[in-house]
Amino acid sequence: MSAILKAPLTVEFPFTRSVGPVQSAFLTGLRERVVLGVRTGDGKVLVPPVEYDPVTAEEIRDLVEVAPTGTVTTWAWNHEPRRGQPLATPFAWVLVRLDGADTALLHALDAPGPGAVRTGMRVRVRWAEERSGAITDIACFEPYDGQPVEPAGHSGEFQEAITGIVAAARLDYTYSPGRAQTGYIEALGDRRIVGERCPSCRKVYVPPRGACPTCGVATEERVEVGPAGTVTTFCIVNIKAKNLDIEVPYVYAHIALDGAGLALHGRIAGIPYDQVRMGLRVEPVWTEGARYPDHYRPTGEPDADYDTFKELL
Amino acid sequence: MTREEAPGARDVAVVAFAQTDHRRTSEELSEVEMLMPVLHEVMASTGLRTADIGFTCSGSSDYLAGRAFSFTLALDGVGAWPPISESHVEMDGAWALYEAWVKLRTGDADTALVYSYGKSSPGSVRDVLTRQLDPYYLAPLWPDSVALAALQAQALIDAGATDEPALAAVGARSRADAAGNPHAQLRGAVPQGEYLVRPLRTGDCPPIGDGAAAVVLAAGERARDLCERPAWIRGIDHRIEAHGIGVRDLTDSPSTRIAAERAGALERPVDTAELHAPFSSQEVVLRRALGLDETVRVNPSGGALAANPIMAAGLVRIGEAAARIHRGESDRALAHATSGPCLQQNLVAVLEGDPR
Ligand SMILES: [Zn+2]
Numbered sequence: 244m245s246a247i248l249k250a251p252l253t254v255e256f257p258f259t260r261s262v263g264p265v266q267s268a269f270l271t272g273l274r275e276r277v278v279l280g281v282r283t284g285d286g287k288v289l290v291p292p293v294e295y296d297p298v299t300a301e302e303i304r305d306l307v308e309v310a311p312t313g314t315v316t317t318w319a320w321n322h323e324p325r326r327g328q329p330l331a332t333p334f335a336w337v338l339v340r341l342d343g344a345d346t347a348l349l350h351a352l353d354a355p356g357p358g359a360v361r362t363g364m365r366v367r368v369r370w371a372e373e374r375s376g377a378i379t380d381i382a383c384f385e386p387y388d389g390q391p392v393e394p395a396g397h398s399g400e401f402q403e404a405i406t407g408i409v410a411a412a413r414l415d416y417t418y419s420p421g422r423a424q425t426g427y428i429e430a431l432g433d434r435r436i437v438g439e440r441c442p443s444c445r446k447v448y449v450p451p452r453g454a455c456p457t458c459g460v461a462t463e464e465r466v467e468v469g470p471a472g473t474v475t476t477f478c479i480v481n482i483k484a485k486n487l488d489i490e491v492p493y494v495y496a497h498i499a500l501d502g503a504g505l506a507l508h509g510r511i512a513g514i515p516y517d518q519v520r521m522g523l524r525v526e527p528v529w530t531e532g533a534r535y536p537d538h539y540r541p542t543g544e545p546d547a548d549y550d551t552f553k554e555l556l
Numbered sequence: 557m558t559r560e561e562a563p564g565a566r567d568v569a570v571v572a573f574a575q576t577d578h579r580r581t582s583e584e585l586s587e588v589e590m591l592m593p594v595l596h597e598v599m600a601s602t603g604l605r606t607a608d609i610g611f612t613c614s615g616s617s618d619y620l621a622g623r624a625f626s627f628t629l630a631l632d633g634v635g636a637w638p639p640i641s642e643s644h645v646e647m648d649g650a651w652a653l654y655e656a657w658v659k660l661r662t663g664d665a666d667t668a669l670v671y672s673y674g675k676s677s678p679g680s681v682r683d684v685l686t687r688q689l690d691p692y693y694l695a696p697l698w699p700d701s702v703a704l705a706a707l708q709a710q711a712l713i714d715a716g717a718t719d720e721p722a723l724a725a726v727g728a729r730s731r732a733d734a735a736g737n738p739h740a741q742l743r744g745a746v747p748q749g750e751y752l753v754r755p756l757r758t759g760d761c762p763p764i765g766d767g768a769a770a771v772v773l774a775a776g777e778r779a780r781d782l783c784e785r786p787a788w789i790r791g792i793d794h795r796i797e798a799h800g801i802g803v804r805d806l807t808d809s810p811s812t813r814i815a816a817e818r819a820g821a822l823e824r825p826v827d828t829a830e831l832h833a834p835f836s837s838q839e840v841v842l843r844r845a846l847g848l849d850e851t852v853r854v855n856p857s858g859g860a861l862a863a864n865p866i867m868a869a870g871l872v873r874i875g876e877a878a879a880r881i882h883r884g885e886s887d888r889a890l891a892h893a894t895s896g897p898c899l900q901q902n903l904v905a906v907l908e909g910d911p912r
Pocket residue numbers: 441442443444445446455456457458459
């Protein structure tokens with residue numbers, strides 16, 4: 244058999260998240276070049292702040308401004324920055340305890356090389372030019388040997404406080420459907436539809452997934468099914484999907500191809516939508532150059548008897 | 557939960573374990589195609605059929621596959637018709653085993669099938685794992701799994717708990733031990749390599765690969781029927797730490813220690829410990845947290861530094877520990893699994909064989 248199919252697959256999503264009062268104050272503060280922490284019941288200042296005490300689980304709201312200067316508590320030299328990371332040039336990942344805070348914030352430190360970084364070194368925030376109320380409003384940290392910057396004691400109240408963030412996420416994959424589905428997709432390109440027969444219960448699965456879900460065994464015997472089949476059940480779609488150039492209403496159906504042990508689904512065309520019925524005999528239609536059937540149309544045969552497909556509903 | 561808290565509850569044992577050969581890529585196989593031989597092997601070694609299994613629980617992650625509800629397809633390999641009693645955790649299979657153990661302890665089932673799998677090869681696992689981080693303060697910075705482990709390693713070095721040669725020795729010992737493990741991905745002498753994120757070199761980091769594992773659990777006398785020397789789970793517990801890594805002391809793992817205490821691991825010495833430490837530096841943290849000395853055989857399988865199929869590597873630790881008891885090579889073993897950045901979540905199980 245030929246090589247396993249592969250294709251690039253990109254999953255990208257702008258996660259929209261709301262923030263609570265403490266996160267809102269912290270992120271809005273970054274927009275305004277103010278770093279805020281939150282004070283716990285026992286007097287510790289957490290930066291970045293959380294809304295519940297990690298020890299007692301008590302709700303905490305007592306905002307306190309800390310300095311934009313601080314001390315590196317640990318670090319790691321990243322000589323090969325990856326997509327999305329704060330700096331495109333080699334940098335150190337650092338945990339920084341800002342002056343006035345009891346916990347550390349993770350970010351990047353812009354430094355010429357690992358020799359210029361050590362635990363205990365003094366650093367300060369480098370603000371991003373454009374700020375929107377996100378952790379990336381801190382562009383990075385930079386080495387700093389001056390005096391600690393005295394915070395102004397900001398209350399945490401801001402005009403136009405942000406209420407949410409959009410966290411864009413993108414991951415790239417190389418998708419491979421595996422042996423069974425590769426065989427199915429390749430056969431479709433030759434205008435054939437193949438399934439796989441379970442060696443135990445003899446049922447023919449189409450599309451094949453390489454396993455019989457009833458018996459839990461591998462399926463390997465390839466079987467050509469169809470091309471004609473029977474509509475076992477259907478629905479009428481009245482809402483047009485975005486980017487779909489199919490006129491509504493149209494019919495989406497379960498179709499049991501001849502020889503298959505279960506129905507697959509497809510669109511029915513070539514017949515008015517309100518005349519599609521259970522038992523209608525249909526066949527796949529490939530458009531020019533297509534690698535899979537565009538839709539199914541009536542064959543003109545008499546309808547199938549209910550008893551011949553009732554097990555496939 | 558320890559035995560003491562639930563007097564009279566039934567003993568539960570691992571009675572069978574199987575795993576794939578872990579490999580850099582398995583692109584010729586779908587998840588279910590990769591998983592099925594392992595399911596068949598673990599079932600065959602007990603003589604059980606799907607219909608005999610009281611409860612099935614699995615662990616996996618959609619983010620590895622890049623597809624929603626990817627675990628539902630893997631169910632085809634179990635034979636889920638007629639309907640079975642089934643559950644899934646979006647975590648390492650060790651946590652699926654915990655759920656199954658609870659089910660058996662409460663008497664809801666006598667046997668359980670636990671499986672987990674992960675294919676890291678389709679994506680970039682360092683980037684994929686950033687998506688499990690806090691979405692407000694961490695994920696937008698894309699700190700990858702190696703970077704976070706490197707921060708932990710530097711914290712250990714700063715604290716005087718280890719140094720780079722000691723870390724290299726952990727990697728070398730793991731891969732040397734893996735020479736006897738036909739399933740391992742990295743075996744024998746492996747170069748320590750260049751820095752990935754300093755202070756961690758490639759030799760300090762786990763191989764990236766695909767793999768699956770499965771375990772059968774049974775309660776009480778049923779376990780003795782199915783296995784000559786069942787690996788009794790004497791205790792099992794899991795704990796989580798604060799999600800902000802800047803809140804934690806990265807050189808310590810209090811969650812591991814508490815889980816070990818609650819599982820009864822510290823009551824008497826163990827002879828074997830299978831620790832889920834994907835990075836050499838994390839073995840240092842875990843040994844310190846558990847107080848393991850040189851008398852304990854740590855990761856005779858080679859551990860996660862020799863094979864780290866994400867979502868299965870923790871279940872493999874429990875399986876490897878149990879298999880040593882089955883074979884009579886261990887009488888009392890500790891198995892540990894982790895999840896999340898810098899050992900955020902930790903599970904400890906204590907396994908024992910019948911006295912000989
Ligand atoms: Zn079958």
